[in-house]
Amino acid sequence: MTAAFLETALPLVAAPMAGGATTVDLGAAATGAGALAFLAGGYLSAEALHARIRAARDWGVFGVNLFVPGADAVDAEAFRRYAGELADEARAGGVTLDPVPRTDDDAWSDKVALLCEEPVPVVSFTFALPDRSDIERLRRAGSAVLATVTTVAEARFAEDAGVDGLIVQGPSAGGHSATWDPDRRIADGATAPIVSAVRRNTSLPLIAAGGVDGPAAVAALLHAGADAVAVGTLLLRTDESGASPTHRDALASPEYTETAVTRAFTGRPARALRNGFIDRHASHEITAYPAVHHLTRELRQRAAASGDAERLHLWAGTGYRAAGTGSASDVLRSLAASL
Ligand SMILES: Cc1cc2nc3c(=O)[nH]c(=O)nc-3n(C[C@H](O)[C@H](O)[C@H](O)COP(=O)(O)O)c2cc1C
Incomplete structure (x- = not known):
């Protein structure tokens, strides 16, 4: 039935x-x-x-x-290190990152x-x-x-x-x-x-x-x-x-040729088009959701608004083509x- x-x-x-x-x-x-x-x-x-x-x-x-x-506790020291790793990225995007983990x-x-x-x-x-x-x-x-x-x-x-x-x-x-x-x-x-x-x-x-x-x-x-x-x-x-124009365009762009699973954007594994942000930070990503989501949020919002697909979480399944x-x-x- x-x-x-x-x-x-x-x-x-x-x-x-x-x-x-x-x-x-x-x-x-x-x-x-x-x-x-x-x-x-x-x-x-x-x-x-x-x-x-x-x-x-x-x-x-x-x-x-x-x-x-x-219910996972955030490792504050690992979080501070990851925030430090993203500092240059944030500066380039005109954002200051808060090294204190925020949860909700x-x-x-x-x-x-x-x-x-x-x-x-x-x-x-x-x-x-x-x-x-x-x-x-x-x-x-x-x-x-x-x-x-x-x-x-x-x-x-x-x-x-x-x-x-x-x-x-x-x-x-x-x-x-x-x-x-x-x-x-x-x-x-x-x-x-x-x-x-x-x-x-x-x-x-x-x-x-x-x-x-x-x-x-x-x-x-x-x-x-x-x-x-x-x-x-x-x-x-x-x-x-309601996907942003930056996200829509990236899904159709020949520049993006594969997807990858990453914690770099939010601290939780997610599949996205593989871009520069993932490549730069994959080896240092940490498991800390939603703290990393809050850490990178403004950076990602600005990336979406300015058409910077290289710093945006371009969520996509393997069928994106x-x-x-x-x-x-x-x-x-x-x-x-x-x-
Ligand atoms: C942009 C985006 C946002 C998503 N947000 C959620 C969500 O809020 N809750 C949820 O359970 N799954 C979420 N998912 C996963 C989808 O519900 C679904 O499992 C997935 O899209 C199926 O795989 P496909 O993208 O290959 O079709 C999201 C997926 C995408 C692409």
Whole structure:
């Protein structure tokens, strides 16, 4: 039996992309095409998320994605060294860096409280699994709760905690890895083998994510055992995407020939187009999210505004070459055309 939240016309999901790429217009276009759309709750205040939820109410089924805060202590000395390493980079970008690590929980409690008061059809998590009590509160409020997992072990743990489904993210996915262990090395590799392995261990609904570069990749992930397939990178250059012009152009530029997984921008592994910032700092990067995210934030904002793709986090999955322009609805429909 198909889970109610996957009873969409297309077995496709518009993946949540925090930091600006996911817009209400993108969600509306994805919904219009018959896909399940996610709002990206990461980095937003509860108030800003609330406004987006209000705008999404007439979509029918949709999801909200949250970042689960980690409990890792930051090594202040390693952080100070990394801030020192970036000092020249910052000066060139006209920014002064604060060598004192700043942390936050991404307004976790406020957003969970909001979602309990104003329930949405689906809530998904990335970066970790929250306390069982939060999962239960959200389920009691009426939401289907999904955990993003990157290994069979995480999948088992999430199922034991009572989630309603899993997003199985492979290492080829663009943006931050959902790994619950930010020190883990994210090796290159396809998503289908992980989906098959998770499918052998669970009968929960599965959404596969990572590396989609066309209809054949969607078919392969469904064949591997997924009930639906999530797409991120292929939506970044669409009309409704909020990705910056610098990011969009880089995705199509012949200058960028590969992706790499890096902690250099945020202190958490993320897949991006390999650029100068990654090459300069890969050997000194540290695991310290969100402290490194805050450290480099202004530098990255200025890079985006000034068209400096060499200092920007150009999140991209391995399928980035196939990221086309036009409406997101057309992109999604064409991915499902031959199913
Ligand atoms: C720009 C960008 C931002 C992302 N932000 C989030 C996010 O906020 N939450 C999340 O769970 N995943 C996030 N991801 C990962 C996607 O949800 C999804 O797993 C991934 O894009 C799938 O791989 P693909 O990019 O190869 O299609 C992001 C990905 C990108 C490219």
